[in-house]
Amino acid sequence: MTKVDDLYQEIILDHYKHPHGRGLREPYLAEAHHVNPTCGDEVTLRVNLADDTITDVSYEGMGCSISQASASVLHEIMVGLPVIEALARHDAFATLMAGRGEVEPDEEVLGDAVAFAGVARYPARVKCALLSWMAFKDALARAAEESIVEGSAS
Amino acid sequence: MTATLPTYDVDTVRADFPILSRQVNGHPLVYLDSAATSQKPRQVLDALRAHYEGCNANVSRSVHTLGTEATEAFEGARAKVAAFIGAARPEEVVFTKNSTEAINLVAHAFSERAIDPRFRLGPGDEIVISEMEHHSNILPWQLLCERTGATLRWFGLTDDGRLDESNLDELVNERTRLVSLVHVSNILGTANDVGPIVARARQVGALVMLDGSQSVPHLPVDVAALGVDFLAFTGHKMCGPTGIGGLWGRYELLQAMPPFLGGGSMIETVTMQRSTYAQPPMKFEAGTPPIAEAVGLGAAVDYLSGIGMDAIHRHEKELAGYALDALASVPDLRVIGPRTAEGRGGTISFALGDIHPHDVGQILDTEGVQVRVGHHCARPVCVRFGVPATTRASFYLYTTTDEVDALVRGLEKVRKVFG
């Protein structure tokens, strides 16, 4: 495999060319907007929850193939997961990305996101891969606050 | 294809730059990012080493021999830089760490309480910039306007990436205190003809500052001929080290300006109550300056002058013409900026279909081709042309047509991966 195939795995190119779950949808509990200041890439991401389970992750943004594909993979992994489980997988992905290519990803946990293992070897691109994931974590934290407020009001 | 002028031997030039013989990802390095920073010739590297090995000492504060030699080398570098840009005297050149600091220095001369009326700025007064500025020539003025209540205005751009001067007389008016403009754009490559703007500024009594970060390294720049009041430039883009740049200003204006940073070396006399300041340029050079870096910049100026700024400018203009033709053959490629070699430098930004510049740059890197991708610290330009970012190839005295060919081949590969 040449270096570039290592970065641009078929799975990544597939998600980039045919993104899953793209577009902002209602209803949603919380939204986050993240920007990568060095390149101007942006994502707006919404999460919806019901009974501590993620019922939707919808997003819109512009960016490179890595950032677009990682948002698509994020959607695929997270929808249907309990919040606790989603956070664990988020951690696993963040660890993979911080690993400089030394971390062996667990396909059981990360699904298609294992394809991003190669990205970790390109420090300049790690931020691209993490853009939507960081927005997701932010939105999830806000959604948790929202649901607590709602919960206590009812 | 244009033949390289017989007087310009790019291979001889390249032999002076050790880094150009290295490999990147198994390919010969194709360095097309000189607008971000230039490579350094052996002559500059040697000057740095010779300074540290031969006469390293602090400047302007000792009677000993090393101190005297270091001071002479430092002031000698100032004189070389002054001559290089056509300054009336060396004392008109203030060493800064880069262009950014030079522009901030001028911005901090303006205030509501300035003693000299030319630097008095308050509500109702206006500063004029353009939409093609580097963030370094936007932020200092935005901050200044926030401090003083003055208004920031700007020239727009035409669709082919030139300055829109159609509203010059309205934009630059009696309320204008300063026009600060980029000489050559680091993202569009556009070279601005400042003549009409200087003439209008003179009519209304406004000062003119030029951001020469991308012009001083690439073409003959003569501050007297340009007729401006201030010029900012940065050493690392002109074969010099990082950490050194300069502000040129008319001496009488530098005298009228308040100091910028306070500290050692910028004073005349100090008491616990108040102090008086040294004359320019010392007034603006608080603390130990980047001494070896200044000496390196002096060596860079010698190096560039030895080759000749006219020759360098011609070489880059030919390359720009060659590259514009070559890029026109790439399907779906849109040049963002002037599409002819006239009135532009050797910096070319483009969009390749809707493939993101990050992806373009990444694939090019696997071929050894180093281009910059992103908004190039000129985000308003990207917004103006409706792109999130661009891919930018920028040339210098050591760039060859073969390297342009390597870029074009690389772009074909990008299209294959993402097509």
Ligand SMILES: Cc1ncc(COP(=O)(O)O)c(C=O)c1O
């Ligand atoms: C047009 C222009 N202005 C200002 C700057 C800032 O230069 P420096 O970062 O060396 O201060 C640059 C370089 O990035 C530039 O291209």
